[in-house]
Amino acid sequence: MVKGRLTVGRRKIEIKRITNIVSRRVCFSKRRAGLFKKASDLSILCGAEIAIVVFSPSGGKAFSFGHPSVDSVINRFTRGDAPNNPTMAGRTSSLSFPSLQ
Helix, strand or coil, X not given: CCCCCCCCCCCCCCCCCCCCHHHHHHHXXXXXXXXXXXXXXXXXXXXXXXXXXXXXXXXXXXXXXXXXXHHXXXXXXXXXXXXXXXXXXXXCCCCCCCCCC
């Protein structure tokens, strides 16, 4: 029986800004991909309509994920078009979105 760990494994990291620019860009790309994967899983498993827009910290490039599409989900949200959802009934959005194309 082995008493110590042979590998480092996954460790909890402190949530703070990454100072190294290259490491920050790599982390952004990996976490963005993970976020989009989780959103995709949620939409497939539960039939949820999802829209996510993420702006890159270096340059402000927009990355988006949507199911069925970002535009359709945002349009539905801004219209308050959710007849089966009483929490959305009568609500209007104060959010404004630039063109995502």
